[in-house]
Every structure is written in C-alpha cells, then in structure tokens.
Amino acid sequence: MPLPKAELHLHIEGTLEPELAFALAARNGLTLPWADTEELRHAYRFEDLQSFLNLYYELMTVLRTEQDFEDLANAYLARAAAQGVRHAEIFFDPQAHLARGVAMGTVVEGLWRALGASEANHGISTALILCFLRDESAASALATLDAAKPHLDRITGVGLDSAEVGHPPVKFREVFEAAAALGLRRVAHAGEEGPPEYITEALDVLGVERVDHGLRCMEDGALVERLVRERIPLTLCPLSNVRLRTVDTLADHPLPAMLDAGLLCTVNSDDPAYFGGYVGDNFDAVAERLGLTEDRLRELARNSFLASFLEHDEERRARYIAEVEAYTFS
Numbered sequence: 001m002p003l004p005k006a007e008l009h010l011h012i013e014g015t016l017e018p019e020l021a022f023a024l025a026a027r028n029g030l031t032l033p034w035a036d037t038e039e040l041r042h043a044y045r046f047e048d049l050q051s052f053l054n055l056y057y058e059l060m061t062v063l064r065t066e067q068d069f070e071d072l073a074n075a076y077l078a079r080a081a082a083q084g085v086r087h088a089e090i091f092f093d094p095q096a097h098l099a100r101g102v103a104m105g106t107v108v109e110g111l112w113r114a115l116g117a118s119e120a121n122h123g124i125s126t127a128l129i130l131c132f133l134r135d136e137s138a139a140s141a142l143a144t145l146d147a148a149k150p151h152l153d154r155i156t157g158v159g160l161d162s163a164e165v166g167h168p169p170v171k172f173r174e175v176f177e178a179a180a181a182l183g184l185r186r187v188a189h190a191g192e193e194g195p196p197e198y199i200t201e202a203l204d205v206l207g208v209e210r211v212d213h214g215l216r217c218m219e220d221g222a223l224v225e226r227l228v229r230e231r232i233p234l235t236l237c238p239l240s241n242v243r244l245r246t247v248d249t250l251a252d253h254p255l256p257a258m259l260d261a262g263l264l265c266t267v268n269s270d271d272p273a274y275f276g277g278y279v280g281d282n283f284d285a286v287a288e289r290l291g292l293t294e295d296r297l298r299e300l301a302r303n304s305f306l307a308s309f310l311e312h313d314e315e316r317r318a319r320y321i322a323e324v325e326a327y328t329f330s
C-alpha cells in the first residue's frame, strides 16, 4: 500500500497521456501531427518551460466535449488512487479551451462529472482550481473569471500558470482581488523560472496562501525565513524541474535543503503525462535519488494534508493525517 498523500499541484491537461490523446482525436475526427504515440513521446524532450508549454497547448486541442474532460479526469483519478492519493486539488486552464471555442461550462461540468463522483469511484476527495494564463492579458483573466461565475459552486480557488518570466504577479492584481471578493482561495506559480521577487509579489500583491514551485526562494535568505515564519506551503514538482531543466539532475534538487531550512514543502507531479511520473513516482524518485529518510517522506505526506484547502472539513484532514502517522513503510 502506498503512502497516503494529497496532490496539490496537478494540471489536469498535463495528465493527457498519448494513448488518450489519440483516442480523443479519433473520437472528435481530428488528425494529430504525430504518426502515433511513440512519435509523440519522442517529442517529449524539453529545453525549458516554454518548449513544454508549446506541446502542452497543442495536444490539449483534442479536448472538445464534456465527455472528453470527464474521461481525462477519471483517467487521472484512477492513476492517482493507485499511488496513494487521498485528496487532489486540481488545476485547469480554461483560457486555453475558451480560445478554441470550447465553453467554460463544457470544461467545468465535464471535469465535475468525474470529480463529483471521485470519492465514490476512486476514494479521492477533490477541489478544482481555475488558473489564469499569465502570458495572456489581465483583461482576459477578468473575462475568464466572469465566465466562471455560473460555476463557482464547483471551484475552490484560482491560480496563475503558464510562461512565468516577463509576466510578474502584479499584472493580475485586479483579478485576484475580484477572486478573493468571491470567496475563492488563491495560489500562484512563482519562482519556477522566475526570480524570488515574483514569490514575494505573489504573497504581497495577490495574497496567495500557497506558492506553486517556489523553488527559487532558495536564492533569498530573508524570503526563506519569511516563508518558514508564515508557514507558507510550497508545492514542489521534482520530476518536472528535471524535465524543464530548472535543476540539472534530481540529485541536485534543493528539496533536502528546503526541508532542513524548515520550509513547508510538498511533493507533486505538475504534468505527469509529460514529465515521467505521477505523484507516487515523484515520491519514489526523491526517496531514492535524494536519500530521504522515512521520517522525511512522512513529513512530506503530512505537509500535503496540512497545506490542502480542507478547512471546511477538519475532521477529514485529521483522519488523513492519522493515516500518514500510522503508515508503515515496507
């Protein structure tokens, strides 16, 4: 039995496996520019975040119908359950779909068909986080939040993703203020490729409660002290960092130093179909390549529940954490 854990940094479009992409393309009468899944997998060699994003946005064009989004989410939930995920807070990128004429309702309600039944079907509680694309305009983000208003009962929070450098958090001050006024939780990618200042800005200007990646905080000692003092969770994605070349090799990953510094780190998969593994694979990889002790792995699992948006259900959070404490490593 795998270590129980929450996954807090997972782009649902990044779970689109080549086999499902080809199946959805066929179902929707589309032709992909790759001959087969093998040729597509060969394209998964990335120089940086942007080179990944180019492929990520191209492949997700096979997602057209509610059924497609439901099938995508169910495929992820089945894999996550097999790797010990008990709770998942799932990002989605509506602007990438709206731009192709797919309605917000198709995306949200399609995902919800899987998420709403996830506890019964997969034993996983879920939350949905709408991400704004930071390389789109602030006006587009505001229009996207507006389009999501009829579906807010399905949406727990907002996030910020896509190409980071050159798109500082301050660009999205207004839409994050509007989201907060609607009672939505706030997170943002910061310090993945962008500088530590983007992390500070995400906290001070956007009011985020959790930082996605946050890796580059390690370049600023005062910022690390602040993140420790304020118990701001970081959602790290080690295999993603290697594939997108934010770190040279897994053995160079700063996770052990971050834990030693007292940071509230969590381990997640980001875009598992592209980066070589789901969240359990990320745990296994850091355990092996970084020599993490069982205590450290248990800390990461405990942190994942502490950092999750389960405030409405403290009894459930306590139950999940009790499972972590009782877990015996084989």
Ligand SMILES: Nc1ncnc2[nH]cnc12
Residues within 6 Å of the ligand: 011, 014, 049, 056, 161, 162, 163, 189, 192, 240, 270, 271
């Ligand atoms: N790792 C990542 N960083 C920024 N935006 C993303 N969208 C999907 N994956 C992402």
Ligand SMILES: [Zn+2]
Residues within 6 Å of the ligand: 009, 010, 011, 161, 189, 212, 270
């Ligand atoms: Zn991400």
